[in-house]
Amino acid sequence: MLKLNRLLFATSETDVFIDRLAPTPHQRETLVQAKNDIRDHLRPRIRAATVAVLGMDKAVDPKFRTQGSWSYRTCIQPAWQPPQEMDWDFGVYLPVTVWEDNGPPHKMAKLYFTLVEKLLADLCTDKGWELITGKDTCIRIQINNWAHIDIPLYAAPEEEFATILEKSFSAQLTLDSARGALVENAAFGEIAEQEWADLDHIVMATRSGEWKSSDPEAVSKWFLDRVKEHTDQLRRVCCYLKAWRDLHWKAGDGPTSVCIMVAVAQKFEAIRGRDDLALEAASKTLANALRGDIRAPGIDEGKEDFNKRLNPAQREEASAMAITLAQQIQAARLKPLHAPGDAIDIIQSQLGLRIPMRTDLIEPDSGNDAVRSVPAREVSRPIVRATTAG
Numbered sequence: 001m002l003k004l005n006r007l008l009f010a011t012s013e014t015d016v017f018i019d020r021l022a023p024t025p026h027q028r029e030t031l032v033q034a035k036n037d038i039r040d041h042l043r044p045r046i047r048a049a050t051v052a053v054l055g056m057d058k059a060v061d062p063k064f065r066t067q068g069s070w071s072y073r074t075c076i077q078p079a080w081q082p083p084q085e086m087d088w089d090f091g092v093y094l095p096v097t098v099w100e101d102n103g104p105p106h107k108m109a110k111l112y113f114t115l116v117e118k119l120l121a122d123l124c125t126d127k128g129w130e131l132i133t134g135k136d137t138c139i140r141i142q143i144n145n146w147a148h149i150d151i152p153l154y155a156a157p158e159e160e161f162a163t164i165l166e167k168s169f170s171a172q173l174t175l176d177s178a179r180g181a182l183v184e185n186a187a188f189g190e191i192a193e194q195e196w197a198d199l200d201h202i203v204m205a206t207r208s209g210e211w212k213s214s215d216p217e218a219v220s221k222w223f224l225d226r227v228k229e230h231t232d233q234l235r236r237v238c239c240y241l242k243a244w245r246d247l248h249w250k251a252g253d254g255p256t257s258v259c260i261m262v263a264v265a266q267k268f269e270a271i272r273g274r275d276d277l278a279l280e281a282a283s284k285t286l287a288n289a290l291r292g293d294i295r296a297p298g299i300d301e302g303k304e305d306f307n308k309r310l311n312p313a314q315r316e317e318a319s320a321m322a323i324t325l326a327q328q329i330q331a332a333r334l335k336p337l338h339a340p341g342d343a344i345d346i347i348q349s350q351l352g353l354r355i356p357m358r359t360d361l362i363e364p365d366s367g368n369d370a371v372r373s374v375p376a377r378e379v380s381r382p383i384v385r386a387t388t389a390g
Contacts, residue, residue, distance in 0.1 A: 001333055001334055001335075001364070001365040001366070001367055002332070002333050002334075002335055002337065002340060002343050002362050002363070002364065002365055003274070003276065003333075003362065003363040003364070003365040004276040004329070004332060004333060004343060004347060004362060005273060005274050005275050005276045005277075006361040006362070006363070007276075007344065007347065007355055007356060007358065007361050007362070008236070008240060008275040008276060008279070008355075009236055009275045010361065013361070015356060016356060016358075016361070017240065017243075017351065017354055017355050017356070018236055018239060018240075020077075020354040020356070021076040021077060021239055021240075021243055021354065022076065022077070023075055023076070023077060023086065024077070027077070027086060027146075027147070030143070030144070030147065031070075031086070031088045031143075031147055031149070034088070034129075034141075034143045034147075034149055035066070035088055035090045035149060037123070037127065038090060038120070038123065038141070038149065038151065039064050039090075039190070041119065041120075041122075041123045042062060042064075042092060042116065042119055042120070043061065043062060043064075045119050046061075046062045046092075046094070046115070046116065046119070047059050047060065047061050047062065049115055050094075053111060053115050054094075054108055054111055054112060054115065055105075055108070055111075056096070056097050056098070057097050057098070058097060060094070060095045060096075060097065060158060061095070062092055062093060062094050062095075063092075063093040063094075063095065063161060063190070064090060064091065064092055064093065064190045065090070065091045065093065065190060065216075066088065066089065066090055066091075066190070067089040067090070067091050067152075067216050067220065068087070068088070068089030068150075069087075069089075069257060070088055070089070071089075071220050072220060072223055072224070072235070072238075072261070073235060074235060074238050074239050074242065074257065074261065076239050076242055076243055076246075078246050079243060079246035079247040079250075079352055079354075080246065080247075080250045081146050082145060082146070083250070083251065083252065084246055084250070084252055085146055085147055085148055086146060086147045087147065087148050087149065087150060088147070088148075088149045088150070089138075089149075089150050089152070090149055090150070090151050091151070091152050091153075091154055091216060092116060092151060092152070092153050092154065093154045093155070093156060093161075093199075093202075094112060094153070094154065094155045094156075095155075095156065095157070095158040095160075095161040096108075096155045096156065096157060096158060097158050099157045099158075099201070102203075102211065103155065103201070103203040103211040103213075104155050104203070104211065106209075106211070107209075108155075108205075109205040109206065109209050109210055109211045110205075110208075110209030112153055112155070112205045113139075113153055113205045113206065113207055113209070116139060116151070116153055117131070117133070117139050120139055120141060120151070124141060127143075129141050129142060129143050130142040132148070134207075135150075135207070136206050136207045136208055137152060137204065137206060137207075137212075138150045138151055138152040138153070139151045139152075139153070152204060152214075152216070153204065153205040154202050154203065154204050154205070154214065154216075155202070155203050155205065155211070156199050156201055156202050156203075157201055160199050160200060160201065161199075199217070202214055202215050202216070202217075215300070218299050218300055219258060219261075219262070219299055222262075222265075222296060222298050222299050223261055223262075223265060226265040226266075226268065230265070230268050230269070230270045231270045231272075233270045233271070233272075233275060233278055234264070234265060234268050234270065236275060237264060237268070237275065237278050237279050237282045238257075238260060238261050238264060238265075240275070240279050240351065241260050241264065241279070241282065241283070241286065242257055242260060243351055243352060243354070244325055244350060244351055245257075245260065247350075247351065247352045248321060253309075253314075254318060255286075255290060255307070255309070255310065255318050256306065256309055258306050259290075259294055259306040259307050259309070260286060262294055262296050262299070262306045263285065263286050263289035263290065263294050263306070263307075264282045264285055264286055264289075266285075266289075266296060267285045268282060268285070269281065276329060276333065279329060280326050280329040280330060280333075281326075283322050283323070283325040283326035283329065284322075284323070284326045286322045287319045287320075287322035287323040287326065288319070289307070290307065290310070290315050290318045290319040290322060291315055291316065291319045292307070292315070293305040293307055293308075294306040294307040324350070325350050328346050328347070328349065328350050329347065329350070331346055332344075332346040332347050333365065337364050340359040340362040341357070341359055343362060344356075344357055344358075344359065344362075
């Protein structure tokens with residue numbers, strides 16, 4: 001039996017699977033610069049339009065927040081570039097001075113969406129970017145042939161931003177200092193993660209002119225709480241599974257990243273020092289979950305099905321592929337010590353060539369970790385029949 005953990009993650013190595021999945025410094029810097037350009041372009045122009053265009057009684061400054069995989073710290077390089085792309089979700093938040101029972105005035109949603117899209121069209125012309133229209137829940141900007149930025153538009157009561165503003169100017173949040181992912185800058189209107197809970201009422205503007213109740217923090221907070229509970233191994237395993245998904249669904253029509261995260265996190269059990277065993281177990285969990293709806297009681301009271309993208313046939317196919325992943329990891333682990341290359345070949349067939357061909361990273365496994373990874377089960381007490389001595 002073999003330990004394959006160090007192929008995936010090793011603190012003493014800098015070129016194993018998790019490192020090869022991470023965005024490069026150039027990719028990170030390109031995306032950060034683009035989102036900063038968007039922020040700096042929109043901030044004064046939205047403020048100037050809040051009275052003249054949106055009909056508010058005074059000018060207000062918009063706020064901004066990085067969301068999605070860059071917030072969860074699960075952003076990876078796609079397996080196929082193109083057609084797959086890296087993305088950055090960058091929310092724009094409008095402090096609204098008039099808040100009715102169900103949100104801002106109804107007519108403001110369409111005005112808000114149209115305003116921001118027009119402003120971004122001007123920026124795209126200047127930058128040579130492509131504005132992609134048609135999405136109902138966000139505005140998309142194609143910044144190059146490997147990345148885009150999605151910009152959803154939100155509103156919240158102005159008074160709720162007052163508390164955030166007071167806290168944020170003294171706070172800068174480094175999402176991943178080790179990898180230098182990004183820093184939220186309150187001085188430029190970006191909202192730090194720890195202040196987000198102070199927004200209780202959030203609605204999203206749609207292209208069709210509706211306000212939809214939306215709390216983008218719900219998934220983020222829930223997942224980050226699970227990471228605190230289960231260690232950073234959970235985050236790494238989600239990255240491995242996203243890489244598996246990207247490899248096998250080149251067209252991008254497989255399970256969504258959030259679907260994978262929610263399914264795995266609900267039943268995750270950390271196995272210290274054994275990402276290979278944790279991934280194998282998580283693959284089985286994912287296979288079972290993908291057959292049906294995937295909901296989390298701690299996210300919007302379980303109302304949202306995170307597996308809604310897949311129809312019944314696609315769910316069965318994805319489930320079968322996740323089972324195959326678990327089986328192949330086990331098959332690789334069961335290879336004899338003299339055949340580490342065969343084990344790597346098996347893992348590469350499931351996770352791709354970014355798994356390093358490094359037989360020196362493979363160690364013998366006594367099997368004790370695998371035994372300890374199986375949760376204890378309650379068994380019935382044996383029946384002891386009465387006996388007579390003599």
